[in-house]
Amino acid sequence: MAPPALKGAPLPATPIKTVLLVVALQAEAAPLVKDLNLKEDTSGLFPAGVPWVKFSGEYKSMKVHLVTPGVDAIHGVDAVCTVPASLLTFSSVQLFKPDLIINCGTAGGFQKKGAEIGDVYLISETAFHDRRNMLPGFDNYGIGALAATPVPKLVSHLNLKVGVLTTGDSLDHVDKDDEVMENNNATVKDMEGAAIAYVADLLTTPLILLKGVTDIVDSPAATEEEFLLNLQSAAKAIQTTVTSALDFLSLKNLSDLQ
Template identity: 25%
Template structure:
């Protein structure tokens, strides 16, 4: 009886330690490929967010659309942490290019993330210095960065994959001066509307995270036109990278 109890305890412990990976996109287009490949899916709605729990390439995952913006991203990530025992997070999707070396459909993998619209500089703090950040930054996980980099290079080739800081704010950036400010203030490579909020939650929970962003536009005066033309291509590329990552995890 004691042996059986010990075996049961070890089995329970092993199951508890198994990876469950949260894969998040802000929009339907960013997760549609992933959902189409999932098996054994259980669907559940919480706070208007639909969570799809199941298997993807034999990995335990929960895939969901966070919705656009920092509040939606932080709320849905917190639900995933609390309700689905998530211990790794991958955010997939599109972004606007900041660094001049980037072309549309290139990919930026986060090393750090910043909330560029958080501003309490009137009190002497740095722009983007959100409580909980380290010198304005939220960290991505080094192991996940390396896996994402290798996977992205397999999907797109080495000359289209970069690692850099991603800036997040509740704005669609489409102005050259704003782009220059993001590069000057934060050294940002790309800009979007969710990643740093997700990283904020992940860092507080001490959970590994990486954000993968495929460039849908140049974040300048032509951004809205480029975005409409390339958003689906960029979103699909990012999702394919995530699929490749799962094979390496």
């Protein structure tokens, strides 16, 4: 059964004036901040005590806000995974009222689906692979499959690969995860995308997900080693793709993407 589409499709003829970029890692955000000439905003819009970081600026015809969960105060590392990403996205949509969300970042890729390190995918569907609940009806809720906002004209313009994203809170994966990811028809795997899609659906906000491949999920190589080796090059590929996407979005309506 096909997953339900995000609320709001087809897209309205609304001018794209404000874009929210949601990025999980500081290392993923840095090339975009530099390329788009964004400036850190320390005005205190976010709730007191959260580590979230916001950069803003004007890019062509659009106001661009880039948000990242920042550094966890207890452990001193990037606040990754689904809970920080969903909280940050929810709060940012409430504050900045974007016409469009772009979640961009790194992901693992499945070589059996043709993914290679350095590829950038536009995501067609999202699902979870580690929310297992066998109670009646809760199994499908746990998977939480959603069809992403369809943007065929953007895909064609950028000549992007398209694939299904599967999301979980662990960098590694156990046998049951592999089974669910196979059932999800996954091409790429990350740690926040499906949670952001859930928020976008709740708040009826169009969402584009762009994922750059840092490691190959279905290979014998250690995920953490491949990820660290390829993080910088993947972040650069994402930056190039996102900038090209923003160039395409400038002076367009949402409906122009379909």
